Amino acid sequence: MIPKPTGSTLRHLAAAGLLALAPLPAAAGGILTVAMTAGDIAVTTGTPDQGFEGLRFVGWSLYDALVGWDLSKADQPSDIIPGLATSWAVDPNDHKRWIFKLRQGVKFHDGCAFTADDVIWNYGRITDNKSPQFFAQQFALNRGYMTNVASMEKIDAETVAITTKFVESLFPYTMSYVPMISRCRAEALKYDWAAYAMQPSGTGPYKFDKMIPRERLELVPNKDYWNANRVPKQDRMILIPMPEAATRVAALLSGQVNFVEAPPPDSIPRLKSAGMTIVTNVYPHNWPFTLNFVNGPFADKRVRQAANYALNRADFVELLGGLATEEYGQVPPNMPYYGKPIRYEFNTKKATALLKEANCYPCKITLAISTSGSGQMQPLPMSDLLKSQMEEAGFKIDFKVMDWNAILEIARGGVDKFPDIHGVNISRALLDPVVAIMKPVAKAYWSPAGANWGHFYADDTEKLVGEIFNEFDAAKRMALLTKLHELENEHAIMIFVVHDLNPRAISPKIKGFVQAQNWFQDMTQISVEP
């Protein structure tokens, strides 16, 4: 917690010593200044780096994708909505072929019209290393979204068709992550991507104004934005990377910024006492331990269940100052496919009994944890708490502590490469059902080919995944997704710990911010009082 100094001596001394210095200039009206947690400004050349924070602030400010997200409501989970495509539908004769109707009259910031040719050109930019517009960085940043795309073709000026490699009824979600950039601007700059980064052009609600690399990015409203309801209400948005949490808090309290991402839990009382507003909301995030189903104790379901029974999740919520909710399933209960999963309530005796039944007592496990990282919350104290509770039940935990980059290597390498690691703590963005609950259990996504790190396999889940991908009736598909989510709890496929509440601290001068239940947020509705 930030201490409040007491005693007038210090105050007088400092004030007297600094009398000659002018006071801070008052914050200009209408300028939204955001302190991001990222260590750097995300790249402006299309799909940003810096995780979903990059997409949140840079990606969806400058650009749009064919499919958008409804970020207008705080009281219900957000889902996809038309973006640069006004509608989409699967070809009734070929379930691998999707037809996207494009929005007409949309212009890039450079004045060029958005057409079907731009969609095809963007596809080449991120997939075809023989096309002149190919850009390896964007290939890397988009490849995960394009794994199921076999080809893309222009049907007419208003329509494109995307053919997938396998039938995927949830495919439109994929197209909500791929921004469309301006062919005109890239061609005018002769594909000099470093130059493009300093003068990017998209169709998004904000236009690029200026950037000081690694320091600040300034965006101004795109008054001609195709969605009149989302023309930014503030005059300017300044994005500042500020990785140090205490610095972000100080910057807000001193008036240098008016919107802060992820204030640390112990700063909340101080921020509130200074009149700042703390906004939180449930969103599709979890902080679990992904498990090794091939080697070690977690191959036995009873051990996985024991680990889940061993946790008193209320303690984690308390540790986080109430900025989290207890996690009893992969997704938060507000998600439409949550269902009625088995609830692993805190029960040390039951956990111990399960370990003894599984003949793993004491049960020695090795877990990989990180010191920090995107969405990792407070990994070290949380891991310590987890260790103490699990060891109370009979586990014996050896932590392998590493930095974010190193743990990503483990997460992507999979159990074959790291057989001695029995669990990895990687927080997860559960934006769409494929990422949230299908990839962690489907055999097609076994690491290193995909996100099923521990090579989970069960006949029932595998069958359901196939059914979901082939079900095009939304209501029936939702029922199948719900069943899958419930089944995953029965299998105890992870150690469920907490869901983050996505805290933000904002100045009382900020008006109009609606915190959607999403990793992305709509900044356009914010106005800043003088």
Added chain:
Amino acid sequence: MWVTLLRRILYAVPIAFGVSVVCFSLVYLAPGDPLQTVLPADATADMIELIKHEYGFDRPIPVQFGLWLWHVLQGDFGVSISTRRPVIGEVMGSLHNTLVLVSFAVPIAFSIGYTLGAIAGCVPGGWLDRTVTGIAVMGVSLPNYWLGIVLVIVFAVEFMVLPATGMGPQGSAAFSIFSLNDLRYMVLPVFTLSMIPIGIIARTTRAAVAEVRGLDFVTTLRAKGLGEAAVIRHVLKNAMPQVLAVMGLQFGYLMGGSILIETVFTWPGSGFLLAKAIINRDIPVLQGAILLLSLVFVATNLVVDLLQSTIDPRIRRA
């Protein structure tokens, strides 16, 4: 003198080469991968190989190092993995920003540290000496990261008389040391940055002065009837080479940028750049920054050596 200069410059070549080899090896020995931060969360093995090929990371490490060195010799430090901007521009920009801080921190730290140390060395054992030693120990012992945060809380948050973070209201591009408003952004980081060198230089100066004061020639000076002020002048001059060596080292450290201080104050200097490059495993930036910083360090030591030789001819003869 010129021969010495040439010899020292030649010495710098293997030192810089050695630094690059060690740093390149350390980067690869550490767990993690330069492409992890640009790869999607569910990157497949095929995808990783493809991207490694695109970035040239599929070649054997010695080949990668050789190619990098060959390009560096031609003045091409490559481009950043994460930003695709030329490394040389990134590093020189951040070095410039650190130099802005250092250009204020060095005179402050060196003059205060030297003055305090000299005073304490002239009156060893007295209350003044104990006070100065206390200040020096505090300067060295206070974690500057903590000190920076406390200063921000007091002066930026509570009194709101100084900015908490950043390099000027419009960022480094518009920063001017001739603008009073911009200079306000430097007060807290400069003060924090100065604390450690003040402590180290004060302690070194105190020890050197106290040692020289005990030498026979000082007794001789006094026996010849020199006044105390003149004696102290001789003492300070003789203590200077030792102090200068430490000052040179401190200057080098400061130019390397304090990762912690620059992170606390979001000052876009070389330490901040290095921290980002380490987190992202941005090898071209890391390599370029370390190589250039090592050259700065070598150059600083060279200047210190030359100054020492000028002040004390015995060093040149040795």
